[in-house]
Amino acid sequence: MYDFAYHRPKTMAEATAALKGKPEARPMSGGMTLIPTLKQRLAKPSDVVDLNGIKELAGIKVDGSGVTVGAMTRHADVASSADVKGAIPALADLAGHIGDPAVRNRGTMGGSVANNDPAADYPAAVLGLDATVTTTSRTIKADDFFKGLFETALEDGELITSITFPKAEKAGYMKFPNPASRYAMVGVFVAKTAGGVRVAVTGAGPCVFRVKAMEDALARNFSADAIKDIKVPADGLNSDIHGSAEYRAHLVTVMARRAVDQANK
Amino acid sequence: MTINVAMTVNGKAASGKVEARTLLVQFLREHLGLTGTHVGCDTSQCGACVVHLDGKSIKSCTILAVQAEGGKVTTIEGLAESAEKLHPMQEAFRENHALQCGFCTPGMVMSAIDMVKRHNYQLDEATVRRELEGNLCRCTGYHNIVKAILAAAPAMKSAGV
Ligand SMILES: Cc1cc2nc3c(=O)[nH]c(=O)nc-3n(C[C@H](O)[C@H](O)[C@H](O)COP(=O)(O)OP(=O)(O)OC[C@H]3O[C@@H](n4cnc5c(N)ncnc54)[C@H](O)[C@@H]3O)c2cc1C
Ligand code: FES
Ligand code: FES
Numbered sequence: 001m002y003d004f005a006y007h008r009p010k011t012m013a014e015a016t017a018a019l020k021g022k023p024e025a026r027p028m029s030g031g032m033t034l035i036p037t038l039k040q041r042l043a044k045p046s047d048v049v050d051l052n053g054i055k056e057l058a059g060i061k062v063d064g065s066g067v068t069v070g071a072m073t074r075h076a077d078v079a080s081s082a083d084v085k086g087a088i089p090a091l092a093d094l095a096g097h098i099g100d101p102a103v104r105n106r107g108t109m110g111g112s113v114a115n116n117d118p119a120a121d122y123p124a125a126v127l128g129l130d131a132t133v134t135t136t137s138r139t140i141k142a143d144d145f146f147k148g149l150f151e152t153a154l155e156d157g158e159l160i161t162s163i164t165f166p167k168a169e170k171a172g173y174m175k176f177p178n179p180a181s182r183y184a185m186v187g188v189f190v191a192k193t194a195g196g197v198r199v200a201v202t203g204a205g206p207c208v209f210r211v212k213a214m215e216d217a218l219a220r221n222f223s224a225d226a227i228k229d230i231k232v233p234a235d236g237l238n239s240d241i242h243g244s245a246e247y248r249a250h251l252v253t254v255m256a257r258r259a260v261d262q263a264n265k
Numbered sequence: 266m267t268i269n270v271a272m273t274v275n276g277k278a279a280s281g282k283v284e285a286r287t288l289l290v291q292f293l294r295e296h297l298g299l300t301g302t303h304v305g306c307d308t309s310q311c312g313a314c315v316v317h318l319d320g321k322s323i324k325s326c327t328i329l330a331v332q333a334e335g336g337k338v339t340t341i342e343g344l345a346e347s348a349e350k351l352h353p354m355q356e357a358f359r360e361n362h363a364l365q366c367g368f369c370t371p372g373m374v375m376s377a378i379d380m381v382k383r384h385n386y387q388l389d390e391a392t393v394r395r396e397l398e399g400n401l402c403r404c405t406g407y408h409n410i411v412k413a414i415l416a417a418a419p420a421m422k423s424a425g426v
Contacts, residue, residue, distance in 0.1 A: 005266045006285035006331055035327045036309050038286070048285070052332060076321075100399025101376065101383075102312065105321045106328065181310060182398060 001038045005047045011054060012161065016136055018049045019157040027051055027159055029072055029111035032103050057110070057161060062087050066166040071110025071159070079104060088129070090171035090189070090263065094121050097175065099182050110160040113145075116152050116207065118238065119183035121175060123208040128173070128189030128200035131165045149206040168193045170222070172263030174255045175203065178242055185243055186251035190214075190259040192222055199256060204237050204248045214256055222264070224257035272333045274299070275343025283330045290314045292330035293340060301341035301371050305401070312400035315372040315379075316340045322379035324399075341371035344378075353424050354378050357417035358410075365404035376400050377414045378421070386422040388415060 009015040019025045025047035028034050037043050051057060057072035062083040069078060078084055079096035098104055098112075098121050112122040113133065126133070126142045133140045136159045145153050154160070168191040175187030184203035191198050197218040199211045217226045232252045237245035271280035274297060281296045293299045293316070304326055305313030314326040317339040344352035351359070354374050364370045380396045381388065393411045402410060 001286040001288075003266060003284055003286045006268060006329070008331075008334075031329070031332070032309065032327055035288075035329070036307070039307055050329075050332060100312070101379065101396055102315055102322045102324045102399050103309070105323055 002041060002044045004045050007047060007049045008053045009049060009051070012056060012136060012159070015049055015051060015054060015159065016157065018047065019159075022047055023156060025049060025157075027114075029114075030074065030107035031111075032099070032107040033111065033115050033117070051110075051159070060084060064167075066164055067091065068162050068164045069109050070162050072108050073110075075099070075104035075107045075109070075112075076101070078109065087167055088165055088171060090168075090173050090191075091125050091129070091165060094125050094173045094189070097121065097177070097182070103182075109163060113163060114152060114154060114160050116146055116150055117183070118149060118206050118208075119178070119185070119203045121173070121184055121187055121202065124173065124184075124187050124189035124200045124202040125165070126163060126200075127208050127210065128191045128198050129165045129168055129171065130191075130193055130195055130198060131163050133160055134162045134164065135160055146208050151207070166193065170263040172259040172261070172265075174258040174262055176251050176255055186248050186255050188252060188255040188259045190218070190256060190263050192218075192263070197222065201232070201252055201256075204232070204252050206236075206238065211252070211256070218260065222260065224260045224264075227253065227256055227260065230256075268331050270330050270334050272336050272338055274338045275340060279338075285329065285331060287330045288326055289316070289318075289328045289330045289333050289338070290325035292333075293325060293338070299340050299342050303368055303371055305368060305372075310399070310401065311369070311372070312376060313369050313372040315375040315400065317375060317379065322376050339375075341374060344374070352378070353420035353426065354381070354414070354417040357413040357420060361409045361413035361416060363405065363409040363413035369400060369402040369404075373397075373400050373402065373410055377410075377417065380414065381418045381421055384418075386418050388418050390415065 007018040026045040027049045059070045061068045067087045075095045075098045084092040171191040173189045175184040186203040189200045197215045199214040202208045214227045234245040234249040237248045239245040266285040303313035305311035309327045316325045
């Protein structure tokens, strides 16, 4: 790992100031992605701005319309939160299946969503539930947030502060985990929301995406059977040592059906 | 960048000068000489480096030493009451032949203790296997590790640890 200057701000204002005017500075939340990246010398930040000391960034708030999760909230805290389990059980369940217990004790929602790993779980929930990402300068709807491979709408120095998930009438998430890392080979989040049915797929492509044909079919009939013949094209999907694009395309339909069954439970 | 760090390790005050990039596991092994905590990978996947920070299991290879500033760290060296009296989890690993080469064992034991406490001393086999997802063992085939953890849960409860 290359050395860097380390900062431990106590407030968001201090964090923003520490990042300002330093294009090579990087914020750090759980470090579960950033530290392995630094260890492999795949990044060389001039400064690391550690967000762990900022109290206002952690915590979960629930009201009648949904759940707001602070960016520094750990996966383990989302998974075990009685509030999240009550309001959106599929979200708590998803968090409980990220990585392993030690990863969940450090990794955070903000870090995961900002990173937008093509195989990460949270992006599927953010897009599937039509969540809103709040940053240090604005709010961004899920449909406008995820831009491509590891790419988001965030500008340099802009930090995620919280994410608001509206309650869904029904929601379910199913993933086929990579047996070594637990990342999603394919994960599908299905939700019946106020604005209609949403189907969000992670792991399969370079970036989380929606499947309109499944959404339309499920809007008519919210059952696993309604989508059993809907296939996504393998063109442009991920192909690697873990599985071919065709295999992933097949898994999308399988996981989507299981997610609908889960949502209907 | 050099930084002074201070934390409590196995109940004793520990401090030192580290670089910002020094990992907690490097601080434990190279500065404090606590070589029980192992490094088995560079991808944060194997769990050989698991220690407890403020009571929670974490991978000490994926946190900076400076991030443990002011924290309470427990490593494998901090578990046994004395050379004669092992922690019930260590004892269960010995009784059940839950190790062969022993490389994964410190991380396994630390993860296992956290697991037992989080599940309030009540575990079944499926839960233990799922909870061990972050700890790789290349020797045992896991079977005896699972047996040891299931045996240690009631032993920890009656020992009050
Ligand atoms: C062994 C292992 C298994 C894993 N398995 C899974 C899995 O099954 N599913 C899954 O989804 N993930 C998995 N992960 C990743 C894990 O969920 C991480 O928590 C996540 O990728 C990043 O979150 P973090 O808080 O650790 O972020 P960090 O590593 O601290 O940061 C990640 C990136 O986001 C930036 N960043 C951090 N916080 C903010 C913020 N508030 N605003 C803007 N930018 C920010 C950082 O600069 C960095 O570029 C795994 C990780 C490991 C090591
Ligand atoms: S050394 Fe492998 S997870 Fe830490
Ligand atoms: S006993 Fe050898 S790696 Fe587990």
